[in-house]
Amino acid sequence: MTRAWAWCRAWLSSLLLTVSLAAGCADYTEVDDLYVMTGLGVDVADDGRLRVTADIINPDASQSQQTVGTGGGSQTPDLVVQTEADSLEMAIDDVQRRLPHRVYLSHNAVVVLGEGIVQRQLQSLMDELERNRSIRRSELLIMTKDRAADVLSARVAASVSSALRLQDVVEQAADWSPVLRSDQLHVMRRWLSPSGTSAMIWIDRNGQGEPIVRGLALVTREGRTLWVDAKEWRGMLWWLSSTRGLLDSVACPKPHGTRIFGGGRAREAAGHQGEDGLTRLDETVLVHWLSTRTRVRWAGTAQRPRFWVEWRGEGEVERGCASMRLDTDAYSRLEAAAASLVRTEMQAALQRARRAGVDAMGLQNALYQADAKAYQALAAHPDWWQTAPVHYDIRARLVRSYMVTHSPFGEYARESQKKSLGTGGLSR
Amino acid sequence: MRRRQGPTPVPQQAERAAAELERRLMPCPDLRQQSLVVAGRTAVIVWLEGLVDEQRLQIGLGAFAAGGREAAQPGWWERLGLGQGRATAESRRGPAPGGRSPLLPMRSVRHMEAAVEAVLAGNAVAFLDGEPFATAWDVEKSPGRTIERAENEPTLQGPQEAFTENLGGNLALLRKRLKTPGFKAEPWEFGERSRTQAALLYIEGMTKPELLDTVRRRLEYVHVDAVVDLNVVREYINDAPFSPFPTTEETERPERVVSSLLQGRVGLLIDGSPNCVMVPVTLPMLLNSPEDYYMRFALALPLRLMRHLMFWSAMLLPSLYVALLTYNQDLMPTPLLVSVAAQHTGIPFPTVIEALAMMVAFETLREAGTRLPRAVGQSVSIVGTLIIGDAAVRAGLVSPGMVIVVAATGVASFTLPALGLVQVTRLLQFLFVGVAALMGLYGVMLLAVATVGHLVSIRSFGIPYMSPLAPTVWSDMKDTVVRAPWWAMRQRPRQFEPLDSRRAKGRPGQRQKRWWAR
């Protein structure tokens, strides 16, 4: 073989390779030829098809932001496109047909699910979401009782797309509990666990049309949904995961020795209200739970299912009540009262979930992980978890009261002031 | 190496001999002749004005004139340059034993060709009536620069001297740093017409003999008419002649040559070139700067890491940007993607064309900056980068992101200490942009793997180019990305297989440990 032929061959093969590769640049897309989709809303239309809302970043608006002094304020930051189709992909195709640039899904940050969709189309929708290579498992799944389209079209911020704002809202909420950062990875993981229930953040629009965190949606893989409002989600959040920064209003414990455990619960529940029926803030202590954690353990047998719940919380006094000076004794009484309240709230949450047939607490998971044989034995009675007794071991620890030890206008303060100044000094 | 056909003997009449020499060099206005009478015989001395040191010329003339009675005897003339019958390079090595003045070695020249050569080499050649020899003595003082600061390899700390175009001076710069009899400078001559002198440098007893043989063998293949610069020889002897990567190292700093000789490497100095070639070389070595050795060792690590990173950045940055913008947009954070897309909207060219145009423009400016006189060159660079770049962005011809990326690539390439590597990155970045436009990051990745394959396949005088990284030589890692403190580098690099692997054995009774080690 001559040297010239060797050269010739090398050139020919590189030429062939380059030409064939050039033919292969089917994925070449200019960056300004993209419509970056950041949010997807899925509802069920009246005819049972999917109503898909795509939240797409408006390139014109972002361009006018880049250019100084062109006054691009009138441009909306995103385009919201709605369509109806039999499947998510078909809907995206349909959206694509209306737009001059390629719809780019890879940056999708949130999927807002309407109530109907989880009841009727959950399986096929999740199949598409799990399969789609452009959609990452880190995207957030958000439930809404409104229409998903409305949540995505809510226009509040002038500079950022609705979906990205929703993402920020969820990220903020996730500071309370990681379960509120309901990304696809975790949601699917929980759906496929024995309990088959996932918690998702619930966002609706408020009176002004702004999207706000309404609470939690607990959805079973069969599509049953339990909506838990933020006002009463503490009990549920404590069941679901560790939490940070939740606030709780504990009835102000009496100074001398009434035991509060058990029997005191009814009084505590009513303790927030005065005789006129209005809420008396000065009779409650506001506890800020710095961090809490919960462990649900199986503690029974296949014949006698039983669970043991361990709750540990560390908090601080955010607002005291008038009658109280925070000494060690008062701290322990307050801790007992707080623990009792936590227990009440958790019991209430469990009751609700059981009534709704939603094993949000993961009782079945706890059993499966502890004793797979017992789980199989109990599989014949799928409702066993709704009646199994639960024992609570709740320990609260209050660690500080911020800058003061007692309320400035509280009874204790007035008494000590009287002592030091004399009555005349005050009444003059 | 040179062919000599029918050498002409030196005529016995001095005048005739001088005339013959002049005829051979004519026209030659700078040829000077001086006749004098030595012991009753006519002597003619010939030299080239401007090439010689007048003072030494005078000493030589004085030596002849003082010949006295002795000079009247036949053979005296030849005894002046005893045993040095031919004017070859070897005769330069030491003082001629028969010379009258120990400071002024003389040698005998038998043929006219040799006499001409000697005159051209800066010798004064003397013919004496009745003698079939000429006597030549080296009075060369060729015009040239004095020693200056190292301009092309500047460092903040450390020695600042640089080589000049004078071989002898350059050797002296090395000798003053390396006072060992083991330091050898083997004389070579290249160029059939230029007769350029060269010196092969090594340390006997340290450099691997096989390496020396390889270098000598390759040097024997150098067949050119003139060696105007080191590069002529370098291209003859280097490995992987078709590879863009430099397989030899050049420096203008004598202390670098010394330290490389002490690693067991070989150097080559050539008259007329202010650089020294050092072989073998590895890529990690080319990324080391002399500064690394003059600063605290701990600081060298981040700097070297940065240089390694910058070497790859200088090759890959534009292609990564093109790939990110045209194929792998998902890798960018959403706000960045939106911002980049907004920047790019309205640019009339596809990203790849934009990138190529910017790169060509940048390379043009860089070339212009290098070619122009320094004062003008700097202003061209500034005008080019600031004004033209800004104008292009304002005119909507290129996006600001692209300007940033191409400029950053340029800056990254400026951090590389070896000029050869800079040129490679300039070349390869175009290739990478090409594959990025064809297949995105996937193409870039494959080409990068192929490039690594190419890099590890190259050898420099038998040493793998990527060692000690691949093949891994753990002991040599001390001076690769990390620079170990001097007291920890007690062994010479193993990769060069030096005969004497310990750097210093210490004087008898000298403490071997560190002062703080108990």
Add this chain to the structure above:
Amino acid sequence: MAQISRYQVILMLVWVVLGTGILTMPGTIAQFTVHDAWMGASFLLLGGGLSAGVAWLHVRLFPGLTLTQAVRAAFGPWIGRFLAVWLCLWLLITTATVGREMSAFVTVATLPNTAEYLVGAAAFACVAYLVYLGIEVVGRVNEFIMPLVLVIVPLLFVLALRWFDVAAFQPVWAEGFTPIWRSGIVPAFAYGLEFVVALQWVPALRTPRTLPLDILIASAVSSLILTVLVVETVGVVGWPVKYMNYPVLEVVRAIRLGKLIERLDTVYAMGVVAILVLKLSAIHLSLCRALQDVCGTQDARWAVLPAAFAVWAASYFLFRNTAGVTAFILSVVPGYFLVTAIFLPLVSYAAAWLRRRPWRRTAAGRL
């Protein structure tokens, strides 16, 4: 003759297993068990042990010969050549399978609209170049990539740990040993037996006698890495790992830290591409060496390009779709590899032993 060090051999072998191992192994194992998947990867040691056993016999009976040369020496020119061709086909099919897995992965992970055969062509061009440069170069590229891997992989590993949940491994041993054993079959007999390709490199090894030990070290390292990988994958992804094609990719796709660090899967995909190119190169080297032995030529370079073309074509001709590749790996490869990589060499060694040593003196001459 180019020679490669033990370190290079171990690295090459580790990447031979991990190349596709990090792509699909956690998913393959999780097909059978999720909670106990972490035990499955260690079965690789079994395959590694078998391969090391074969290598031990090989380097003692046929020092300095490749497997194909050994087979020819044991069975003579006719049967020997036939069996050597069988080995060539085995290597060709293995490379084709890996090539197809690679192009499928790349089209899923980064280039969805590009034709698979073009993706494969680009990869094989790179592989052919590396193999053309020789085994030494392949070994060194392995070495060069190692530090990069040591930086990137732990980084991704640590980033993904945030989503790790120990509950995914409970209950332990719930379903007994059978699913664990079944999950271990592919690691043991598909991946573990791939080590036998190293027998084709024997003439290029600096210390051939340590090859069995090197295989054992490589299999220990690989099974450790794979176990860590499986643990991470199952811990992060949980139950869904059962239905995923590329579970490790999904782990990386799940990473999200703030708004800057997310969608890192392309980075991972590029890392996998580099490793897969190394795996393909290593097996392709063996294939070219086998072709050299079959054809009795001085050099294997002539075979590089034609073999690359053949493998490229075979990777699309043999498998209709990705399901075909998976089915082949799950149901055919364990048996096929066991016969070709273990039984065939063992029978050859037995035959050589029966022929009682005359080959020792003449084998080199005959070849």
